[in-house]
Amino acid sequence: MNQNQENTIKKFSFNARFWKFSTLSVLCLMLFLVDLAWGSISISMKEILNVFFGNRGSEINTEILLNFRLPKAITAILAGASLSVAGLLMQTLFRNSLADPYLLGISSGASLGVALMMMASTILPISLVCSGWSLIVSAIVGASVVLLLVVAVSFKVNNAVSLLIVGLMFGTIAGSLVGVLQIFSTPDTVKLFVMWTFGSLSAVTWKYMQVLLPVVLFGLGLAFYLQKKLDGLLLGENYARGLGISIVNTRFFIVLATGVLAGGVTAFTGPIAFVGVAIPHIARGLFRTAIHKILLPACVLLGATLLLLCDIITQIPTYTLPINTISALFGAPIIIWIVLKRR
Amino acid sequence: MSILTTHQLSIGYSKNRKTVPVQTSLDLELKAGELVCLIGPNGSGKSTLLRTMGGLQQSIAGLVSIDGQDIASFTHLERAMQIALVLTERVEVENATVYQIVALGRHPHNNWWGSMDEDSDGLVRKALKMVHLEHKIDSPLNELSDGERQRAMIAKALAQDTPIILLDEPTAHLDLPNRVEIMLLLHKLAHETQKSILLSTHELDLALQAADRIWLMSVDQGVVCGVPEDLVFNGSFNRAFQSKAFVFNAANGNFSMNYPMSKSVSVFGDKTRMYWTLRALARAGFSVEQDAGVIIEVTEKDWRMQAESYQSIEDLLAALNLKY
Numbered sequence: 001m002n003q004n005q006e007n008t009i010k011k012f013s014f015n016a017r018f019w020k021f022s023t024l025s026v027l028c029l030m031l032f033l034v035d036l037a038w039g040s041i042s043i044s045m046k047e048i049l050n051v052f053f054g055n056r057g058s059e060i061n062t063e064i065l066l067n068f069r070l071p072k073a074i075t076a077i078l079a080g081a082s083l084s085v086a087g088l089l090m091q092t093l094f095r096n097s098l099a100d101p102y103l104l105g106i107s108s109g110a111s112l113g114v115a116l117m118m119m120a121s122t123i124l125p126i127s128l129v130c131s132g133w134s135l136i137v138s139a140i141v142g143a144s145v146v147l148l149l150v151v152a153v154s155f156k157v158n159n160a161v162s163l164l165i166v167g168l169m170f171g172t173i174a175g176s177l178v179g180v181l182q183i184f185s186t187p188d189t190v191k192l193f194v195m196w197t198f199g200s201l202s203a204v205t206w207k208y209m210q211v212l213l214p215v216v217l218f219g220l221g222l223a224f225y226l227q228k229k230l231d232g233l234l235l236g237e238n239y240a241r242g243l244g245i246s247i248v249n250t251r252f253f254i255v256l257a258t259g260v261l262a263g264g265v266t267a268f269t270g271p272i273a274f275v276g277v278a279i280p281h282i283a284r285g286l287f288r289t290a291i292h293k294i295l296l297p298a299c300v301l302l303g304a305t306l307l308l309l310c311d312i313i314t315q316i317p318t319y320t321l322p323i324n325t326i327s328a329l330f331g332a333p334i335i336i337w338i339v340l341k342r343r
Numbered sequence: 344m345s346i347l348t349t350h351q352l353s354i355g356y357s358k359n360r361k362t363v364p365v366q367t368s369l370d371l372e373l374k375a376g377e378l379v380c381l382i383g384p385n386g387s388g389k390s391t392l393l394r395t396m397g398g399l400q401q402s403i404a405g406l407v408s409i410d411g412q413d414i415a416s417f418t419h420l421e422r423a424m425q426i427a428l429v430l431t432e433r434v435e436v437e438n439a440t441v442y443q444i445v446a447l448g449r450h451p452h453n454n455w456w457g458s459m460d461e462d463s464d465g466l467v468r469k470a471l472k473m474v475h476l477e478h479k480i481d482s483p484l485n486e487l488s489d490g491e492r493q494r495a496m497i498a499k500a501l502a503q504d505t506p507i508i509l510l511d512e513p514t515a516h517l518d519l520p521n522r523v524e525i526m527l528l529l530h531k532l533a534h535e536t537q538k539s540i541l542l543s544t545h546e547l548d549l550a551l552q553a554a555d556r557i558w559l560m561s562v563d564q565g566v567v568c569g570v571p572e573d574l575v576f577n578g579s580f581n582r583a584f585q586s587k588a589f590v591f592n593a594a595n596g597n598f599s600m601n602y603p604m605s606k607s608v609s610v611f612g613d614k615t616r617m618y619w620t621l622r623a624l625a626r627a628g629f630s631v632e633q634d635a636g637v638i639i640e641v642t643e644k645d646w647r648m649q650a651e652s653y654q655s656i657e658d659l660l661a662a663l664n665l666k667y
Contacts, residue, residue, distance in 0.1 A: 097437065228457040232450055234436045235499075238399055242430075243503070244423025244451040290439035293457065 017294065020286060024301040031308040035073045036065060039315045068202065075204040076311045077304040078216045079269050082261040084303030085223050087276025088283070088295060089258045092230045093251065094164050097338060100276035101262035105146045105171030107271040110263060112174040113142020114196055115181045118189045143263030146170050151255050196270045201311055201323055204268050212268050219261035220300065226253055227292040234290055272324055274331020279303045281334060306330065346539050347373040347396065347507055352405035354388060354395045362403050365391050369405070369566055371558065373541055375506065378533040380550035381543040383560030384584060389543040390511055397428045397509050409507070423451035427500035429510040434484070434496065441487065441495050442480045445470060448502030470501035474528060490521035497525070501532070510542035514549070522546060526553040547598070559583050604630035606667050612641030620646070623656045629663065637666065
């Protein structure tokens with residue numbers, strides 16, 4: 001192959017990548033607008049643009065748009081991006097294409113935190129429990145505690161697969177404790193808790209957004225900072241060490257980034273399953289690469305797109321479906337496909 | 344000039360909070376421009392020594408130094424600038440091309456973003472050319488054969504551009520042509536690029552032919568170093584691989600099996616055909632003696648025994664078995 005041909009091929013693959021990224025961005029933007037327009041009350045594109053450019057439309061539509069649909073759509077983007085990137089980090093860390101944040105027990109930890117808080121509602125003053133903030137704080141605390149345990153074990157256990165199993169066990173323990181707590185709960189508390197586990201993007205108001213946005217940006221920034229080390233980890237831990245990568249440090253930062261991204265989002269929206277497993281796979285297949293400086297932005301865009309799409313589907317007329325069920329309908333077949341492909 | 348030396352090095356692993364030493368008090372040196380083969384029976388600690396030298400595990404006592412500097416004092420990055428590793432673990436990366444994998448070898452040298460400047464790109468391409476894999480540069484790693492995959496990992500180590508390369512059984516799982524090719528390649532690399540290359544292997548005959556120096560490891564007698572032929576002459580091989588079932592044959596550098604031999608014949612004749620005839624006779628349980636009752640003459644065309652002519656070894660053995 002001569003130099004010219006090589007250059008042509010390089011240019012072609014760069015161009016192909018550029019077009020894929022552009023198409024995804026446009027698709028994401030379009031779905032964002034559709035998500036704003038679509039719902040029990042449909043708002044026209046003209047009205048949306050009017051509101052954005054400062055010309056007030058009807059009072060009620062402006063209210064719905066700015067204080068309900070806009071934060072919800074932004075949450076969809078943040079949650080999709082966070083869960084996908086967290087999934088990618090876990091898959092690279094464990095070199096297992098089925099690994100995802102849920103395997104580390106993060107969402108179970110969050111559930112345990114929330115369940116404990118709801119149990120406490122029988123003792124604590126009702127005003128505190130119903131503030132919403134307590135829900136969020138307890139979920140973050142629960143997720144972080146499980147995560148810290150996993151991190152602590154990661155210093156002891158030198159082997160990624162063992163760590164994965166330990167994570168699974170922590171998740172199982174947290175899940176069982178939740179089950180035990182539910183037995184001792186009042187029916188109202190159980191209902192409240194079950195609603196939370198269904199997950200909802202509309203729980204994030206502007207006030208919560210002030211917390212969610214910086215948390216997600218921090219997590220994504222950390223993931224991008226790690227991109228080169230993540231590439232090295234693809235070869236396995238021993239090869240990565242041979243390339244001068246400190247495994248203990250890198251593993252700690254990967255777990256931290258995952259915890260912040262997955263734990264933070266889970267706290268605000270409830271567990272949203274399967275996005276973390278499915279999106280990194282789609283990204284790898286679409287861009288035909290394993291290099292993280294391409295996969296990370298691809299996961300951000302694809303995750304945001306998928307969750308916007310899921311959110312649009314949940315808004316079918318008259319009923320609002322839990323987003324967790326829709327994301328599972330997308331994600332679960334992809335997992336089956338992965339397993340079948342591996343024989 | 345010796346680049347990598349060990350001083351009173353003890354290696355081993357820890358199990359249930361106890362350290363189990365595998366080898367103790369090793370004083371070894373690896374010189375520039377030499378291919379050194381580390382051979383020894385299973386369990387003698389070949390992998391442990393390579394992993395300790397490569398910084399993947401800690402020594403029990405003593406130190407490993409590069410140009411007089413203790414490698415324990417190196418940062419991860421400094422060590423990666425000195426030592427490149429090729430390990431036994433199989434590398435499976437979905438959707439990565441050969442170029443991308445080999446380019447990972449440039450990681451210790453390039454910036455945070457991992458951008459490949461012209462020099463890095465050139466080194467990667469040169470490494471791929473050296474291992475004869477330039478035609479697979481854009482192929483996915485999963486589509487390579489085992490031999491090609493091993494060559495890709497060697498190319499990664501070359502792209503890392505270190506004075507020392509350590510390889511743990513680089514020829515395992517490969518067929519004979521691939522084994523020979525990789526040994527030749529490593530020999531050539533050591534001589535052409537003045538790198539120190541240390542590899543562990545079970546391929547005794549290949550190691551004897553390709554290695555400039557052999558580190559012969561045995562379970563209880565430590566490591567004996569030397570030029571392969573010297574180790575053959577002084578009987579080190581036989582001591583390292585002591586067994587009743589076979590014996591190291593200094594005449595051809597192979598292991599010969601010790602067959603139980605109860606019957607004897609005497610043989611003379613054509614040299615080339617004689618070698619194979621003796622092998623067949625040994626396997627059938629005949630020892631060769633000067634004045635045995637049965638005399639076999641090996642000619643260029645056939646075998647003669649008591650005025651009868653036999654056209655194949657099979658016929659000869661059948662006739663012999665009838666006699667006894």
